[in-house]
Amino acid sequence: MRLHHTELSDRILGGWLGRIAGNMLGKPVERGDHWTRERIDRYLRRTDALPLTDYLPPPPADAQPGEFELRPEWPQCVRGRIRGSCRDDDIDYAVLGLHLLEAHGFGFTTEQVGAMWLRRLPYLQTFTAERVAYRNLVNGLKPPQTAVHENPYQDWIGALIRADIYGWTSPGDPVRAAALARRDAALSHHGTGVHAAMWAAALVAAAFTAQGPRAALDTALAQIPPDGRLARTVRRTAALHEAGAGWSETLTELTESTGDLHWIHAVPNAGVITAGLLHGAGDFTTTIALTVRGGLDTDSNGATAGSVAGVLCGAGAIPPQWTAPLRDQVRSAVIGFDRVRIGELAERTVRLAATV
Incomplete structure (x- = not known):
């Protein structure tokens, strides 16, 4: 199914706006070992x-x-004080991925991803697996060694947060999106970390043509190993929703089944994203609110859920309280992109997607 240019443009802009808004919503409480679900809701009740x-x-x-x-x-990044987006790695990687595709096309290599990082991304704006991979690159290692050498973060969320651009530029083609994300993720992640990126990219791509979040989630699951812990967690979350479990009950179950993993690990965060999308039922505000209230890596989860919800509904359907404070402006650590217009990023993304 090929989208009309007007609809494609609206959906891609929705993805960018949704990612940035969801990231900004979750940013103040991004520290999953402190900002638990209970503490976040206590703060919201108190205010x-x-x-x-x-x-x-x-x-x-x-x-x-x-x-x-x-x-x-x-x-x-709190209400009443936002004057454009805050700088954040969840947005930097979307910007960097766009520049990568413009520079090298869809046939880019993992080595070219690494070279782009070294040219455009400051070292101190990388974290966990990405910082290890960056250091390995500087020390002369090449992929896939950059991902596995002295890297205890191979299964964490870093590659997942880099994946949206491959979904936005592969509208309705989750297979292609997952393949692109895998090539990018291999620079810094292995195993589950790579599968998480493939899942996220496929999820965003599927959202362009899916009949709601459940259909997009089912399509994305088909792109990753079915017996892995990531797929099992997403399926379990969907099964609980289908059985009528509430959002809070679902997250309590997820905590019990994935609580042995770090709060930045890809698996529990994919569960929180899945729960937010399903219980949000296609409504943008409900989706990002529930996802951020779910805790763990709140800004990353809000960004991914916001991207999917924004693609599902389109920019025109995102309520203005989320978009107006952004002032169509992105702060970014990516060299050459600070204060770029969100609309310009979306237009450049549309040009890439239209070539598919």
Whole structure:
């Protein structure tokens, strides 16, 4: 199914806006070992922000010292104070991936991904698996050794957050999206970490033509090994939803089954994203609100869920409280892209997608 140019443009802009808005929503509480589901909701009740229908409110004026330890960037990403997007790696990698495809086309190699990082991405703006891979590149290693040498983060969420651009540029083609994401992910991840990127890219690509989030999730699952822990967690989350379990009950079950994994590991975060998409039922605000309230890597999960929800509904259907404060502007550490317009990024993405 080939989308009309107008619809394609609206869906891709929806993906960019959704990713940025979801990231901004989750950024103040990004620390899963501290900001649990319970603590996030306690904060929202304390600030009279439940149900959550806008960006997080600032801390209450009478908060006690240490009561709410938001990330240092919180003054730039809470409601009433947002003046364009904050800089964040969840957005940097989407920007960098766009530049990679413009420079090298869809036949890019993993080595070219690494070279692009070295040219355009500051080392101190990388984290966990990406920082290890960056260091390995500087020390002369080549893929796949860059992903496995002294890298304890191979299964974490880093490659997943880099995958959206491959879905946006493969509308309705999850097989192609997963293959592109796999080539990118191999620079820094192995095994489950790579499969998580393939799943996310396929999920975004499927959202262009799927009849809702469940159909997109089912399509994305077909692109990863069915017996892996990632696929089993996503299937279990979907099964709980189908059986009528509530959102909170589902996440409690996920915590019990994946609680042995780090809060930045790809598997539990994929479960939170899946729950947010299913219980959000295609509504943009509900989807990103539930996903961020689910805890763990809140800004990354909000970004991915926001991207999928934005593609599903299109930019025109995203409520203005999420988009207006962004002022059509991205802050980015990617050299040459700071303060670029969101609309320009979307237009450049559409040009790539239209060649498919």
